[in-house]
Amino acid sequence: MCACVLTRWPEARDQLNSPMSPARACLCVLCGLPAAGKSRLAHELRSHAHGLGWRTLLVTYDELIPARDWQETEWKQHRKTVLMCLEKFLQQTHTLSDHTLSDQTHTLSDQTHTLSAQTHTLSAKTHTLSESADGVWMRFQQMLQQQSVSHTHTHSQPLVLLLDDNFYYQSMRFQIHQLARKYGVGFCQVFLHCPLQVCVQRNRQRSQRVPEEVLVQVCERMEPPNESRNRWEQQSVTLDGSESLADRDLQTLVDLLASALETPLRPVQDESPQKEADRRICASSALHRADRTCRRLVSHAVASAREAQASPDVLKALAKELNEMKTRFLQDLKKDRPLFPEEELLAFERRTRQTLSEHLRHTPEELPLLVSPGLFRE
Numbered sequence: 001m002c003a004c005v006l007t008r009w010p011e012a013r014d015q016l017n018s019p020m021s022p023a024r025a026c027l028c029v030l031c032g033l034p035a036a037g038k039s040r041l042a043h044e045l046r047s048h049a050h051g052l053g054w055r056t057l058l059v060t061y062d063e064l065i066p067a068r069d070w071q072e073t074e075w076k077q078h079r080k081t082v083l084m085c086l087e088k089f090l091q092q093t094h095t096l097s098d099h100t101l102s103d104q105t106h107t108l109s110d111q112t113h114t115l116s117a118q119t120h121t122l123s124a125k126t127h128t129l130s131e132s133a134d135g136v137w138m139r140f141q142q143m144l145q146q147q148s149v150s151h152t153h154t155h156s157q158p159l160v161l162l163l164d165d166n167f168y169y170q171s172m173r174f175q176i177h178q179l180a181r182k183y184g185v186g187f188c189q190v191f192l193h194c195p196l197q198v199c200v201q202r203n204r205q206r207s208q209r210v211p212e213e214v215l216v217q218v219c220e221r222m223e224p225p226n227e228s229r230n231r232w233e234q235q236s237v238t239l240d241g242s243e244s245l246a247d248r249d250l251q252t253l254v255d256l257l258a259s260a261l262e263t264p265l266r267p268v269q270d271e272s273p274q275k276e277a278d279r280r281i282c283a284s285s286a287l288h289r290a291d292r293t294c295r296r297l298v299s300h301a302v303a304s305a306r307e308a309q310a311s312p313d314v315l316k317a318l319a320k321e322l323n324e325m326k327t328r329f330l331q332d333l334k335k336d337r338p339l340f341p342e343e344e345l346l347a348f349e350r351r352t353r354q355t356l357s358e359h360l361r362h363t364p365e366e367l368p369l370l371v372s373p374g375l376f377r378e
Contacts, residue, residue, distance in 0.1 A: 024158040024159070024185075024186065024261040024262070024264065025090070025093065025158065025159040025160070025161070025183075025185040025186065025261070025264075026158075026159075026160055026161070026180070026185055026186030026187060026188060026257060026260035026261050026264070027086075027161050027163060027176050027179065027180045027185060027186070027187050027188075028045075028160060028161065028162050028163065028187075028188050028189070028190065028256075028257060028260065029163050029165075029167055029173050029176050029187075029188070029189045029190070030042055030162060030163060030164050030165070030167075030190050030192070031165065031166060031167035031168070031173065031189065031190070031191050031192070031225075032166065032191055032192035032193065032194060032222075032241055033166065033192075033194055033196065033199045033215065033218055033219055033222065034166060034199060034203060034210045034214070034215055034218060035194075035198075035199040035200075035202040035203040035206070035210070035215075036192040036193075036194035036199055036241040037192050037194065037241040038164050038165075038192055038241075039060065039164055041190070041192065041239075041241075041245065041253075042058050042060075042162045042164045043058075044245065044250065045160075045162060045250075045253060045254075045257075046058055046162065048250060048253075048254055049160050049254075049257065052254070053157055054157060054158045054159070054160055054257075054261075055149055055157050055158065055159045055160070056147075056149070056159070056160045056161075056162060057089075057143075057144070057147060057149050057159070057160075057161045057162070058143075058147065058162045058164065059082070059086065059140075059143065059161060059162065059163050059164065060143075060164045060165075061079075061082060061163070061164060061165035062164075062165075063139060063143065064078075064082055064085075064136050064139050064140060064143070065078045065079070065082070065136065067208070067210075076343070077133060078133060078136055079172075081133045081136040081137065082136060082140070083175060083179065085136065085137065085140040086161070086163075086176075086179060087179055087182075087183075089140075089144075089161075090179065090183045090185065091183070093159065158261045160257055160261070163176060166218055166222075168218050168221045168222045168223060169221065169223055169342050169343065170223045170225075170226070170230065170233070171341075171342060171343070173189060173225070173233070174232065177232045177265075180264075180265050181265040181266065181267065182267065183267065184264050184265060184266065184267040185264050185265065186235075186259075186260030186261050186262075186263060186264045186265065187232075187235060187260060187265055188235040188236065188237075188256050188257065188259070188260040189225050189233060189235065189236040189237070190236070190237050190238075190239065190253060190256070191224050191225050191236065191237070191238045191239070192238075192239055192240075192241035193224070193238055193239070193240060193241060193242075194240070194241035194242050195242060196215065196216070196219045198241075198242045199215060199219075200212060200215060203215060221342075221346070223342075224238065225238070235256065235259065235260055237252055237253060237256050239252075239253075286341055287330070287333060287334060287341075289341075290330065290333055290341045290344070290345060291330055293345055294326045294329065294330065294345075294348060295326070297322075297326075297348065297349055297352050298319070298322045298323060298326055298352065301318070301322055301352050301353075301355070301356045302315060302318060302319050302322070304356060305318055305356060305359060305360060308360055310359065310360060314359055314360075317359065318355070318356065318359045321355055321359075322352060322355060325348075325351065325352070325355065326348075329344075329348050
């Protein structure tokens with residue numbers, strides 16, 4: 001298997017490894033359900049990449065953000081911290097091309113205090129959150145050291161960053177694409193499609209299992225790469241994760257990585273007035289869709305209360321509270337201006353269910369879903 005893959009790219013290997021050309025880099029997103037086989041695939045890709053003389057860094061989100069019953073704000077902050085780790089690493093490799101990665105790792109270590117201070121500023125709301133974010137920084141540096149990316153290669157060799165996570169929303173993957181574009185490196189995606197039941201069976205055999213209700217939720221929210229709809233997702237490959245990978249699959253992935261290395265994204269230039277206007281139009285459209293979805297959520301909640309034969313006073317109080325909550329939510333969303341507000345909308349849906357349950361004196365689990373997952377993508 002290994003020889004089959006290695007002999008197919010001698011010219012690309014020589015060109016990409018040439019000391020006369022600048023070092024190439026790419027960010028490769030590995031996405032799919034828990035237990036779809038992403039980690040196994042990541043290790044196989046690392047092995048083949050090393051055989052081609054490429055450097056690799058495997059970034060496993062589960063190792064950086066240990067499993068816990070995180071609050072929504074905590075979980076989102078930890079993901080932001082991982083993005084900051086990746087950006088700082090790319091910043092060092094991008095600007096210090098005349099030093100070794102060992103120097104970069106040392107520099108990263110020296111800047112821990114500054115980065116930690118940034119994390120504290122971002123997470124000043126809770127002391128516990130900032131301590132946990134500091135832990136992400138420490139685990140990222142340990143990941144660099146454990147994989148020895150800083151001691152065995154020179155800067156003329158390509159660098160492949162394999163990002164192992166579910167990445168179930170396209171907005172999560174788009175953040176990585178933006179990072180690649182900012183630093184002028186390549187970008188590609190690998191989606192492991194695997195039936196939910198297969199993932200459930202595999203998960204039950206694990207020593208550290210993902211709660212099955214979480215598996216179901218991720219499956220419902222999964223947004224596979226859509227190359228025809230999103231131009232930025234054109235460098236994507238979908239594989240069947242329910243079966244063992246064949247030689248041709250690994251060759252396809254090596255081809256994908258080589259293509260991403262050879263065709264880096266153009267760095268973002270200073271925004272012109274037209275680009276800023278376009279960005280505002282996109283943000284306005286996202287806000288409009290969010291407003292429409294919130295109205296439907298409120299309407300469905302009130303209808304559910306009416307079907308439960310709630311009294312007129314309860315209906316009036318429920319509608320008043322939900323509309324006030326909607327107004328505050330949209331005001332906050334307008335400040336952040338996310339282009340893909342799916343995560344925020346799901347959090348609003350949970351708060352709506354909680355409010356409805358309080359007025360009806362039911363637990364949220366006893367209530368039906370207010371919307372289908374597809375509503376957030378309309």
